[in-house]
Amino acid sequence: MTRRPAWRSALLLSALLAALLPAASSMGAASGGEVEVLHFWTSGSEAGAVAELKSSLHRKGHVWKNFTVANGGGGLAMVMLASRVNSGNPPTAAQIKGAAIQEWAHRGGLSSIDDVARADHWNALLPHSVSETMQHNGRYVAAPLNVHRVNWLWIDAAALKKVNARPPTSWDEFFAVAEAMKKAGIIPVAHSSQSWLDMGTFESVAIGVGGAEFYQRAFVQLDAGALAGPQMVKTLNTYRRLKQYSGSQSSGQDWVASTAMLTHGKAGMLLMGDWAKAEMQAAGKRPGSDILCVAMPGTAQTFVFDIDALAMFQVNDKNKQAQRDLAHAVMDKDFQLAFNLAKGSIPVRQDVSLERFDDCARRASADFKASAKRGTLLPSLAHGMAQPAHTVARMWDVINQFWSNERMSADDAAARLAAVARQP
16 A cells, blocks of 8 residues: 555556456457556555456456556546546546545546446445445445544553553543553654544544544534534644654654554554554564554544545446446455455455454454444545545644644644635
8 A cells, every 4th residue: 555545566566467467358358348447555465455356357358457656545646537537538447535436426527336236235235324425416436345444543462561551441541551651661652644644543533532423523514613612622632642652753654664663562552544454464463462453542432434445437338347347346245355354454345254354353343333323433534535635635734733833722723724624
């Protein structure tokens, strides 16, 4: 993943698929179509999962054409996508997030895959809060691949034992554990300065401080009273307290380096989504045992989700069936299993067996289902699920200024958040 998410180099996946492409091309495209997909799944495990998807399309006689952008989790890929669409040559599908799906659909750029969704019973397989992000005006225009939980707190079990503490369930408990680790010579928090990670931490602090209803008002509805109110001020002050526990070596590093601090015993806690598990496992650590997984403080009754999806663009009639087959393959049980085992996420389908998944994934799945029932599945602001990228960027700029500038008060930052959130 390049961002993270956002997620390493696109060269790995490009090389893998290029090696496989001749076999697909040898099957005459006369009876099949072409599937061109813009995506950023470029790590070794992700590449293997995408190869499963490509193989499924190949078996149906379709040719896979790769559309990747090096370091493509950000703006450059979206610029190239817009250029392709505006020139009348869109890809079959593109990996984009919830709010962006709605923007493209509103422009008329996406194709309905309702016939596939009905035939495969997507409404019965997906929670409503997930399915509605895949639909526009009641019609499916995107196929979901997985669910990432953003509000995870990872704790080095050895560090927690050293300070004789329990996993914190509130922010007051969190800072008490952090202080104990600091006194024991352990950097309490492995911090990354990547914007999408900081924003993910901030939104989880907001839930822990104000609850799910406050989060909905502030980040989904962009209610000015919530954005500028006392709960936001408390959220900002709580968020800033993390700074004194993150250690100087955390400054400027990416999420992989932050995760390595945890797995190599250099830090006690990490606030990050479940994509970090692959790095933990690569370091020989067992998620749920060596590295504990608990909901971020105060967020146990919620599930902040980030969903990878393939939005389906308008294609010519020759490639319509290939596009339908792609949508069907994405929601296939076997693919959902293989892809999510590789990705560190959980299947978006509710009927996939979790026998082969780790303890943290099984816990995430249980929490996902419980939150769906109680109505506390929350779309991640940081990952483009709750608001479009331009709104998130403006809000992040305020939050980053507040983190960096000790002279900016929480009241001032809250007022600025309310001001920028509603800008066109």
